[in-house]
Amino acid sequence: MTLVKTKIGRRAFIRNTGLASGGLVIGFSWLASCKMTPEQVSSLPKEWFELNGFLKVGDNGMVTIMSPNPEIGQNIKTAMPMIVAEELDVAWKNVIVEQAPLNTDIFTRQLAGGSQSIRQGWESLRMAGATAKQMLKEAAAQAWGVSANEITTKEGILSHEASGNSAGYGEMASAAASIEVPEEVQLKETKDFSIIGTETKNVDGKKIVTGQPLYGLDVYKEGMLTAMIVHPPAFGMTYKGMNADTVKSMPGIKDVFHFEVYPEGIEKQWSDQGGIPELVAIVGDSTWECMQAKKALEVEWEQTSKAESTAYHEEELLALLEKPTETPARKDGDVEAAFKNAAKIVESTYSAPYLAHNTMEPMNFFAHVTPEKAELLGPIQTPEFAEKTVAARLGMPVEKIDIMMTRMGGGFGRRLYGPFVIEAAVISQKMNAPIKLVYTREDDMTQGTYRPSYKVKYKAGLDADGNLIAWHVRGAGTNDSLIFEDRFPAGAVDNYLAEKHSLNTNVTTGAWRAPRSNFIAGAEQAFMDEVAEASGKDPIEFRLELFDRAINNPVGDPKKNDYDPERYAGVLKLVKEKSDWANSNGKARGVSAYFCHDSYVAQVLDLEDGGGDMPRVEKVFCAVDCGIVINPLGAKNQIEGGIIDGVGHSTFSAMSFNDGKPEQSNFDRYRLIRHSEAPKNIEVHFVDNGIDPTGLGEPSLPPVVAALSNALYKATGRRYYNQPFINERPPLVG
Amino acid sequence: MAIFTLNINGKKQEVDVDPSTPMLWVLRDHLNLVGTKYGCGIAQCGACTIHMDGTATRACMLTVSSVGNSEITTIEGLSEEGDHPVQQAWLEVDVPQCGYCQAGQIMTASALLAKNPNPSDEEIEMAMNGNICRCGTYTRIKKAVKLAANS
Numbered sequence: 001m002t003l004v005k006t007k008i009g010r011r012a013f014i015r016n017t018g019l020a021s022g023g024l025v026i027g028f029s030w031l032a033s034c035k036m037t038p039e040q041v042s043s044l045p046k047e048w049f050e051l052n053g054f055l056k057v058g059d060n061g062m063v064t065i066m067s068p069n070p071e072i073g074q075n076i077k078t079a080m081p082m083i084v085a086e087e088l089d090v091a092w093k094n095v096i097v098e099q100a101p102l103n104t105d106i107f108t109r110q111l112a113g114g115s116q117s118i119r120q121g122w123e124s125l126r127m128a129g130a131t132a133k134q135m136l137k138e139a140a141a142q143a144w145g146v147s148a149n150e151i152t153t154k155e156g157i158l159s160h161e162a163s164g165n166s167a168g169y170g171e172m173a174s175a176a177a178s179i180e181v182p183e184e185v186q187l188k189e190t191k192d193f194s195i196i197g198t199e200t201k202n203v204d205g206k207k208i209v210t211g212q213p214l215y216g217l218d219v220y221k222e223g224m225l226t227a228m229i230v231h232p233p234a235f236g237m238t239y240k241g242m243n244a245d246t247v248k249s250m251p252g253i254k255d256v257f258h259f260e261v262y263p264e265g266i267e268k269q270w271s272d273q274g275g276i277p278e279l280v281a282i283v284g285d286s287t288w289e290c291m292q293a294k295k296a297l298e299v300e301w302e303q304t305s306k307a308e309s310t311a312y313h314e315e316e317l318l319a320l321l322e323k324p325t326e327t328p329a330r331k332d333g334d335v336e337a338a339f340k341n342a343a344k345i346v347e348s349t350y351s352a353p354y355l356a357h358n359t360m361e362p363m364n365f366f367a368h369v370t371p372e373k374a375e376l377l378g379p380i381q382t383p384e385f386a387e388k389t390v391a392a393r394l395g396m397p398v399e400k401i402d403i404m405m406t407r408m409g410g411g412f413g414r415r416l417y418g419p420f421v422i423e424a425a426v427i428s429q430k431m432n433a434p435i436k437l438v439y440t441r442e443d444d445m446t447q448g449t450y451r452p453s454y455k456v457k458y459k460a461g462l463d464a465d466g467n468l469i470a471w472h473v474r475g476a477g478t479n480d481s482l483i484f485e486d487r488f489p490a491g492a493v494d495n496y497l498a499e500k501h502s503l504n505t506n507v508t509t510g511a512w513r514a515p516r517s518n519f520i521a522g523a524e525q526a527f528m529d530e531v532a533e534a535s536g537k538d539p540i541e542f543r544l545e546l547f548d549r550a551i552n553n554p555v556g557d558p559k560k561n562d563y564d565p566e567r568y569a570g571v572l573k574l575v576k577e578k579s580d581w582a583n584s585n586g587k588a589r590g591v592s593a594y595f596c597h598d599s600y601v602a603q604v605l606d607l608e609d610g611g612g613d614m615p616r617v618e619k620v621f622c623a624v625d626c627g628i629v630i631n632p633l634g635a636k637n638q639i640e641g642g643i644i645d646g647v648g649h650s651t652f653s654a655m656s657f658n659d660g661k662p663e664q665s666n667f668d669r670y671r672l673i674r675h676s677e678a679p680k681n682i683e684v685h686f687v688d689n690g691i692d693p694t695g696l697g698e699p700s701l702p703p704v705v706a707a708l709s710n711a712l713y714k715a716t717g718r719r720y721y722n723q724p725f726i727n728e729r730p731p732l733v734g
Numbered sequence: 735m736a737i738f739t740l741n742i743n744g745k746k747q748e749v750d751v752d753p754s755t756p757m758l759w760v761l762r763d764h765l766n767l768v769g770t771k772y773g774c775g776i777a778q779c780g781a782c783t784i785h786m787d788g789t790a791t792r793a794c795m796l797t798v799s800s801v802g803n804s805e806i807t808t809i810e811g812l813s814e815e816g817d818h819p820v821q822q823a824w825l826e827v828d829v830p831q832c833g834y835c836q837a838g839q840i841m842t843a844s845a846l847l848a849k850n851p852n853p854s855d856e857e858i859e860m861a862m863n864g865n866i867c868r869c870g871t872y873t874r875i876k877k878a879v880k881l882a883a884n885s
Contacts, residue, residue, distance in 0.1 A: 211767075
């Protein structure tokens, strides 16, 4: 047993003394916010007893567990409560899960981003369950006059073997609510887990497949108006004027006005990145009426900064690739000298375009601002930051801002940036009415906060025996410097130089699923394949030799290296075995491995025979080391999704610009992967090592880009350097 | 504005809307049936798929004035208890990630299976190609459609 001080999120465990006397919690909007299935309704308790901020126990033993973080499809609404339930020792069928509102007094990090929810929540979620279990034991000990240490628990039942006493959690819940919160709790040994590690279905599954209202766009409230925005048609433009009179008289239109989202001097948070300072709002009775008015409205814009085109970004990024940096990001040994002595030199340049996030549910938010308070409800990955800007913008104290999160129709980083929350609040305040702000798909796709466009140039030197003696990488991105200088192969090559440039542009960019890694992994692992080929070695053996070097005789300070070479090599060896690497059955096959979000992923990808220049992916074997897997069913779904996402975007997707204007605004011109293009089979294997869990929502995407391009090389004899790969097909001849 | 009497999920429903209003917004804004989702508005993503006389149809490009007496079925009306074989298969395979596109996927799949109870992989892919899943649940969707076909 591990004794752990209940220090993390301590406030969550200190109950309001006003409640502790009776222990009864009334209120909570959970009955109104979630429709119960008939089985659950019949077993609802008469009273709930809150044991800490994460959970409450009903008088019949049902338990409600709050899922603190935003749900964007990463399935933490199932996984986080599983961790609480594990330590509480309650049967999963007796658990009701509820989305927690934003409450920074109770929860420590209510954010969806960086694949960190489980990593960061691991200890506090376990403690929440273990603390409540200890309080239930204490209550039973007092009732039975025995020592709490002699009481055991299993699936919501407290037992004392010597006296023969036993009781359900529900019977002790009232008494437990007045027990002092323990200073220390015992956590389970991983071998004793009975919920963690079991395949558990999505807690919202039934509601999703029956079309229940779950998402921000599904919010409809009494007296609510619909609001839309009109933003500049091109980056570099700002509002000049409009004639709204004809539009204001259109059916169902209540108002059309220009407004400042971010007036001069307003304190912004990082989540306000990409926000457009001035917009036009259209407010009306219904969505279709607003859409009609939006089409009819003529707004005048003026060019206030450079009108940038894709050709300009390309030229500038290429120029940066030729330019040494004054201070390298990392320098080991002397690459120039090593290149002079090298028997072979390999050099390649890779590129990728801007990408839109394209969550299936476009940006939206409900706001009801009155002089007394601001009620906000909708899909946001960073509610805590949005709340601060809303308060600053409305001139209200943070305590009067109430943010609730809905389930989100995708995130992928887009909803880290919440200017739309501020916009909704300002529009509601101006209208003095509840409103739901809705972006059209076109608003969503042309408004920015894109994945930056990137270029990277690699140069490697091999000695006469095919050993890697020098590695030089120089990368550049729009508003982003791209390179992770301390990741592999840093530490495995004597002479190593990493340089990074950033090109300032007015096309707004931000985090997109596995930021930077989503490009650099594909480039690095494709280049690694070229270098392995030049060395005459098998691509997996070539990588394993480098990991051996990093394990046995690392270059530089090994603590500086941002990866564990043993775990890295571990996933490669596992995927080698599972894919029967040596026996490809004649399939064009590629390998790739990458580390990000503290997790390790290796993939072997096979292409279908006879697919021409762009054959379909037949199968992906994937080995993952993300430590303890909470819910293998959901975890595999994330890995599969990341693989399809990576194959899809690197093959088909791109945003481009002409004089600042996005050239794609909907799915007719922005191509996303579809059913008939998706990998046919994906086989996922997790490393079972009992290490604390690490990231899962992002790490499978980055490496698959190179697994694909390396397989395409095997199929076609040509290297695919530039994304989207669909454009790399040779022109038809004759 | 004009009054339309629609046949939705087996019930007569009356709405007073502009004749150009797409069924998507009639369902969502006027009839409180929000299971049918907005994704693109130009029939490219399939999130708004409903059945019109049993055929999978994109509600975002279907004007209310063109519906007439046709029988409209939405995800809310696919089954009384959410136990249509396709819905059950979706739960069994644990298909959804964010879940937003899944109502549309289920409506397309159920229309396919009604016409072709044993589709091949290629037939499934062709029928489902108009439905985008941004989370990438395509392999699970195919598995669920096959499971539903066999049940």
